[in-house]
Amino acid sequence: MNIYVILKQTFDTEEKIVIQNGDIFDDGVKYIINPYDEYAVEEALRQKEQHGGNIIVVSIGPSRIAEALRTALAMGADEAVHISDDRIVGDEFTLSNVLAAYFNKQSYDLILGGHFSIDNGGGQVAIRLSQLLNIPHVASIIKVDVSEHQALVLRDSEGDTETVEVTLPALFTAQQGLNEPRYPSLPGIMKAKKKPFHHLTLDDLGLTETEIRTKTERISLFLPPQRKSGQILQGELNQQASELVHLLLHSDVKAI
């Protein structure tokens, strides 16, 4: 089985966001594999353990993302593809079309990705890709059973659970609860250094800058207004409860 994982590198969730010169300050920031994409990598490994095959992790971005790809290789992926080109500047339209150009030349049974990225949070690239490749997708999956040429998946839909039967090839996006990602082992890290690591540019994909020109543009960036510390209520707990309810129902707050 040919399993592909599309992944993105994001800021660690513990990072505070600082804006400097109109952009997000990234000096000294710790990067991780987007947590949802990490579930996708783990699921690829589990599927390979069950069914055999080859796992290729694919990412688009600057040189630092090689680290995220190496981590996936150390977890057990077989090959990495790093698409890097200064001319790839854009939004989800750009990225999904770059990925589609790559996948159009591959043979795949399963493409896995994260439900969304925790930085930009657009939740578009994977589903756009499935549409561009004309394969079915199921988003936000929490369980997957692959049998010959098809898969039975459970997906989370705002708390409801849907069971979907899909013909392969298909694309799935991973939701929390799908699995518990493993840590790269020391032998895994050693082996990763010898695994195939491909570098591709727009020219390799047969794309021009014009074809992938972004459709959207950022005008400004800002931090949320600071919340002021409020009031810690005092007195017996039952008095506090009654004061709070009064505040919410009858004072200027009028929240209910």
Add this chain to the structure above:
Amino acid sequence: MSKSYVVIAEVRGGKLRQVTLEALQAITIVKEDGDLVAAILLGHQISAISEHLSQYVSGQIHVIDHVDLETYNAETYFSAIQNVLDTLNPHAVFLGHTAEGRDLAPMIAAYLHAGQLSDVISMEKVETEVRYTRPLYAGKAFEQKKFIDGPQVVTIRPNNMAAADTNDSQADIVTIAYSPPSSLRSIVKDVIRKTSGKVDLTEAKIVVSGGRGVKSVDGFKPLQELAEVLNGAVGASRGACDAGYCDYAMQIGQTGKVVTPEIYIACGISGAIQHLAGMSQSRIIIAINKDPEAPIFKLADYGIVGDLFVVVPLLTEEFKRAMA
């Protein structure tokens, strides 16, 4: 030249979702006089819903009523929508940033070669430029974006914009035949509705959330009772989910859902930065925690230092009495 704007209406639990009315209202901010506003409504046995919707739409409602559309399926829904999109040639398509909208929007965007802005919380028109505000890092930052060219797809976050008012002129209801996909490759076999009849977390006006402090699955019970009295929804921190006290579907935070209710009641949640990202835009935040040093108190409008198992039932009783 006049343009057409399309809202993909959403039905959940046999009712039109509030976010559809919010999307309709959002369009009034950007459209010009003379532009067409159309809604596409899909489902099965939805004539009552289409009548209801027609009070809020000035232009047309394209209704596709078929048994195959009873349950959401990306392929059947997209196939049904595709034909209407071909006819309307929309300038922009608006959807709710809901499970359904998040799923359909990128398919539509890819099909139309369109840009998409997801999870928009507000929008404004400055001269001819429309500026869309959306969160980054689950609300640790925000950006304003615009479309450069081409058709546009926008998903709007529930609960953040005003809902449309009823219209004087009722919309024309256009019945569209369902066209199944040329090859159906995915079938929804079963749906377990865990949240039916309950208020959806992302649309709830009041969210009662539990953290590690709830200590067990049963520990959520007092929170559920409070939420019920307030007609709210129950959420959770990652800590509570990781500990197995609740489903990940309830998780609020940078990984998980972002909520912006009128009132957020954090019970036994210390307030890690990842959790705060998911709820700090709530209008009023109330923190209940035994630990007076918990970071959540720095953010909360009102804090009660105390055991949630004592405080939450007291609040439930007080609300019951006050609202009776």
